[in-house]
Amino acid sequence: MVNFQKVSFLSSAPKLSLCPPDEGIEIAFAGRSNAGKSTALNTLVKNKKLAKTSKTPGRTQLINFFELNEKQRLVDLPGYGYAKVPLSVKRKWDINLSEYLRFRQSLRGLILLMDSRHPLTEYDRQILMWSSQTNLEVHILLTKADKQKNNALKTTLEKVKNFTLDPELSLPSISVQLFSSKSKLGLKEFEEKINSWFTRELLNPQ
């Protein structure tokens, strides 16, 4: 079992070439701006102040690395789809994000967060395509589940699951769950997923 509370901030980087050495295992959090990435990371490590969160989209603008131990890191990525950023900045960031996702060797798992009220944006679909091209494993968190009724949540969960299973897209197996940092719904399932990604590699190093 990984001790998530032993986490500490390591460094921030604007792009792949400035990231810390590409060794060990990394699990990154991606998703639209304001989806709840930084909050979910904080919920996982039980420290509300570790990753900066904000009501205003666009809070996280660098790739932030958090170290669990010498070989294991959690990575908070900037959100995409933030309308108020100039197009030129957006384009640059798209390149930086796609480079990180496609070429980072230590990246072994991606937590893709989608607000459960607005899942599967164009950009979410793009990320799923990039991940399938590099065989990157993805686990989807449908966040802010505390903001919706059970029926609506069930429908969203089915819709996203069906999308990942669409034979025309031939995506690799992707797991999906409901999550709330506020009510802690789904926290155990989320912890277990991350744990399994980290520990599997320690048992069967590549």
Ligand SMILES: Nc1nc2c(ncn2[C@@H]2O[C@H](COP(=O)(O)OP(=O)(O)OP(=O)(O)O)[C@@H](O)[C@H]2O)c(=O)[nH]1
């Ligand atoms: N109700 C509710 N609000 C949440 C939840 N998770 C996050 N939020 C709120 O959503 C807002 C955005 O959260 P962040 O964690 O900063 O979002 P982010 O995805 O890191 O955003 P960027 O860094 O801008 O990409 C904050 O006001 C959070 O308090 C949740 O589970 N329930």
Ligand SMILES: [Mg+2]
């Ligand atoms: Mg953030």
